[in-house]
Amino acid sequence: MQTSESIKPDRVKQPVLAERVLAPLGGWQAHDWGVTLTLGQRKLALQAISNDILRLVLCDDSGHIPASTVAVLPDAVQSRAGRCAVEETDEEVTFRLESWTVRIDRQLGKFDVTDSRGSVTAAGMQLFSPATGGVGAVLQAAPATRFYGLGEEAGGLDKRHEAYTMWNSDVYAPHVPEMETLYVSIPFVIRFDAGVASGLFLDNPGKTKFDFRSRFPAYEVSAATGGFDCYLFAGPTLKDVISAYTRLTGRIELPPRWAMGYHQSRYSYETQDEVLALAHTFQDKEIPLDAIYLDIHYMDGYRVFTFDRNRFPNPQQMCDELRDMGINVVTIVDPGVKRDPEYHVYRDGIANDVFCKSVEGDIFIGDVWPGPSAFPDFTDDRVGRWWADQHDFYLQRGIRGIWNDMNEPAVFNETKTMDIEVMHRNNGYPRTHRELHNLYGMLMSKATYEGLAEKLGGERPFLLTRAGYSGVQRYAAVWTGDNRSFWEHMAMAIPMVLNMGMSGIAFGGPDVGGFAHHTTGELLARWTQMGAFFPFFRNHSALETLRQEPWSFGEDIEHIVRKYIRLRYRLLPYQYTLFREASETGVPIMRPLVLEYPDDPATYNLDDQFLVGCDILVAPVCRPDLRCRAVYLPAGTWVNYWTGEHLEGGRHVLVDAPLATLPLFVRAGSIIPVDLGESNRPGQLALEIYEGKAGEVGEGRLYEDDGLTFAYREGRYRDRQLTAEFHSDHVLVRANATHDGYGQADEECLIRMHWRDGTVSEAIGCGSSFEISLNRLA
Numbered sequence: 001m002q003t004s005e006s007i008k009p010d011r012v013k014q015p016v017l018a019e020r021v022l023a024p025l026g027g028w029q030a031h032d033w034g035v036t037l038t039l040g041q042r043k044l045a046l047q048a049i050s051n052d053i054l055r056l057v058l059c060d061d062s063g064h065i066p067a068s069t070v071a072v073l074p075d076a077v078q079s080r081a082g083r084c085a086v087e088e089t090d091e092e093v094t095f096r097l098e099s100w101t102v103r104i105d106r107q108l109g110k111f112d113v114t115d116s117r118g119s120v121t122a123a124g125m126q127l128f129s130p131a132t133g134g135v136g137a138v139l140q141a142a143p144a145t146r147f148y149g150l151g152e153e154a155g156g157l158d159k160r161h162e163a164y165t166m167w168n169s170d171v172y173a174p175h176v177p178e179m180e181t182l183y184v185s186i187p188f189v190i191r192f193d194a195g196v197a198s199g200l201f202l203d204n205p206g207k208t209k210f211d212f213r214s215r216f217p218a219y220e221v222s223a224a225t226g227g228f229d230c231y232l233f234a235g236p237t238l239k240d241v242i243s244a245y246t247r248l249t250g251r252i253e254l255p256p257r258w259a260m261g262y263h264q265s266r267y268s269y270e271t272q273d274e275v276l277a278l279a280h281t282f283q284d285k286e287i288p289l290d291a292i293y294l295d296i297h298y299m300d301g302y303r304v305f306t307f308d309r310n311r312f313p314n315p316q317q318m319c320d321e322l323r324d325m326g327i328n329v330v331t332i333v334d335p336g337v338k339r340d341p342e343y344h345v346y347r348d349g350i351a352n353d354v355f356c357k358s359v360e361g362d363i364f365i366g367d368v369w370p371g372p373s374a375f376p377d378f379t380d381d382r383v384g385r386w387w388a389d390q391h392d393f394y395l396q397r398g399i400r401g402i403w404n405d406m407n408e409p410a411v412f413n414e415t416k417t418m419d420i421e422v423m424h425r426n427n428g429y430p431r432t433h434r435e436l437h438n439l440y441g442m443l444m445s446k447a448t449y450e451g452l453a454e455k456l457g458g459e460r461p462f463l464l465t466r467a468g469y470s471g472v473q474r475y476a477a478v479w480t481g482d483n484r485s486f487w488e489h490m491a492m493a494i495p496m497v498l499n500m501g502m503s504g505i506a507f508g509g510p511d512v513g514g515f516a517h518h519t520t521g522e523l524l525a526r527w528t529q530m531g532a533f534f535p536f537f538r539n540h541s542a543l544e545t546l547r548q549e550p551w552s553f554g555e556d557i558e559h560i561v562r563k564y565i566r567l568r569y570r571l572l573p574y575q576y577t578l579f580r581e582a583s584e585t586g587v588p589i590m591r592p593l594v595l596e597y598p599d600d601p602a603t604y605n606l607d608d609q610f611l612v613g614c615d616i617l618v619a620p621v622c623r624p625d626l627r628c629r630a631v632y633l634p635a636g637t638w639v640n641y642w643t644g645e646h647l648e649g650g651r652h653v654l655v656d657a658p659l660a661t662l663p664l665f666v667r668a669g670s671i672i673p674v675d676l677g678e679s680n681r682p683g684q685l686a687l688e689i690y691e692g693k694a695g696e697v698g699e700g701r702l703y704e705d706d707g708l709t710f711a712y713r714e715g716r717y718r719d720r721q722l723t724a725e726f727h728s729d730h731v732l733v734r735a736n737a738t739h740d741g742y743g744q745a746d747e748e749c750l751i752r753m754h755w756r757d758g759t760v761s762e763a764i765g766c767g768s769s770f771e772i773s774l775n776r777l778a
């Protein structure tokens with residue numbers, strides 16, 4: 001516990017150290033890929049990667065451009081050779097690289113970067129070496145500039161006035177807005193100025209800082225170690241920037257459908273009998289469930305790749321029985337391998353020389369759950385393959401999902417992590433842990449995902465991770481770590497996951513109900529209502545906390561929780577299509593309103609409500625005892641999902657929210673594909689259409705495939721464009737298959753037209769493409 005002593009004057013006073021600006025501009029040299037120029041004592045390379053991505057990278061001491069990290073897709077940076085035209089005046093030099101313009105003040109070394117539209121992507125950017133070492137940049141901004149992204153950081157949606165340190169950390173202390181580090185580091189920020197967006201990614205997996213406070217309204221990005229390898233992304237829209245960033249660092253892979261369902265976890269379900277009883281309770285209570293998680297107690301003394309034989313005498317039989325019920329098992333796998341000469345994984349690891357070592361060759365041993373443990377060096381592909389092979393143990397027992405935890409890596413010591421002097425192999429280019437720290441969790445996920453993808457015989461893997469770095473979205477879903485059963489933590493999950501989504505990680509979510517502390521029936525009900533609309537939907541709680549399975553607080557709460565879990569399944573076809581879209585474009589599934597309404601300042605820091613896709617608006621109740629709440633409806637007409645009332649947007653409305661009701665709105669004119677079965681097995685498909693204005697054409701999309709395998713990559717999917725042409729007395733509904741490689745020709749789809757007056761007309765659409773007219777009821 002900290003006391004006031006932590007702010008004793010001599011503790012907080014910081015020495016003022018001089019920093020050195022990289023200036024003036026010396027000579028330059030054009031290459032067939034861009035230009036290198038001398039700034040002070042350093043060489044800076046400018047490389048136009050594409051019309052919307054410009055790389056600015058400081059060369060190393062021998063004048064070479066350092067290799068990109070694994071965050072960057074190799075194909076993404078090799079794409080373009082760029083010629084450079086130069087214009088000079090006495091004060092400035094202007095470099096034109098393809099569509100990019102970089103204008104540098106000769107004396108100050110300050111530069112402005114503009115994109116092909118003439119929008120400023122970086123203003124007054126000046127590089128400097130802090131006296132404490134490393135390198136940084138100061139960039140100018142306006143007082144009204146908003147900042148988004150930066151992964152899962154605590155606090156609100158807009159990061160203006162905040163400062164963050166990117167250093168993956170295991171933070172069990174209650175997450176509060178002033179926390180500067182959490183489990184995931186995404187050194188990517190979106191600048192948003194009067195409706196125009198641009199982005200910056202500092203590809204450095206050591207400790208980096210993003211400070212929007214100290215030099216306000218200017219901001220600073222800096223790295224304590226390693227190089228300065230920075231990418232600028234052109235807008236003009238937020239979606240353009242996210243799309244460019246995810247073209248560089250990758251997009252989510254389409255997960256199996258079951259990964260998008262409801263998941264139940266607990267630290268821990270401790271025995272095979274308990275797990276089976278849990279599954280049967282879900283079945284008996286008709287609460288759909290797709291996955292049960294096994295936390296660390298399933299193992300033999302916390303040794304990864306083992307089962308405790310007494311607690312889990314026959315894991316395969318358990319998995320088979322669960323699979324028959326449509327339930328998957330996800331096992332936790334931490335990176336620490338117990339130091340135990342009688343443990344085959346440790347012995348095999350030693351024999352294969354896979355563990356992290358100091359430069360002198362000593363294996364780094366740190367304390368985690370199993371006690372003293374060694375840590376695989378995932379920076380080496382050979383070690384990654386060794387790790388992946390260990391997963392045969394789970395696959396042979398019918399386990400299909402893996403949960404990577406403690407992979408910051410967390411160590412129970414003062415620094416909370418691995419010795420920063422550990423020397424990683426890094427595929428033949430050794431680097432210290434200090435330089436690569438933030439990559440550890442992402443590389444663990446990469447090894448696991450790639451191994452599973454290879455071994456699953458065409459099935460899509462599901463992987464969940466706690467730690468990550470840019471690019472982690474290619475391999476895993478991310479949950480926000482050890483939150484608590486606090487209303488504040490429920491509320492904070494919204495901006496956290498929204499910013500994750502704007503940082504490429506489209507598949508994320510918090511522990512629903514809260515992990516630590518004790519939930520209440522009301523909190524569980526409200527959190528489940530909200531969680532049902534997050535991309536990742538898992539209820540998880542800690543050892544010795546009150547139970548928080550859906551039925552833990554009596555029938556009334558159970559009823560509410562069931563209703564919203566079923567609603568999740570009802571809306572799965574809509575969500576599934578959004579997952580597909582995120583895998584194609586990087587645009588997140590769960591969206592802040594600013595993403596869809598960038599011209600509306602009321603949305604710029606709105607983070608107590610969100611959109612799913614662009615048609616569903618969710619306004620969770622994040623306070624106890626509240627039975628109504630203010631909801632901001634953006635421009636357009638919105639339909640109250642529960643009452644059918646049409647409301648004009650561009651204003652706040654006060655909405656009734658008794659405990660069983662989540663304020664939920666659908667955009668008028670939208671077409672929402674749903675599954676009427678509301679269960680973890682696909683059922684009857686329907687299109688719910690909400691009346692738009694006469695003369696308008698509503699649009700939607702429905703993507704379908706087998707929900708399990710990669711066959712969609714070979715064209716085994718169906719993609720339909722949906723339109724609804726609204727007339728005064730009827731609606732013309734069209735489904736048009738833009739790709740038709742899945743599904744049966746005579747398949748039926750129910751169409752439910754919700755008229756503004758509350759009546760509903762129904763019709764059946766048959767086959768992949770159809771056209772149907774539904775009349776307004778008399």
Ligand code: GLC
Nearest residue numbers: 267295296332405466481482
């Ligand atoms: C960490 C994880 C938590 C897990 C626990 C035990 O605290 O964040 O989700 O339950 O370890 O494995």
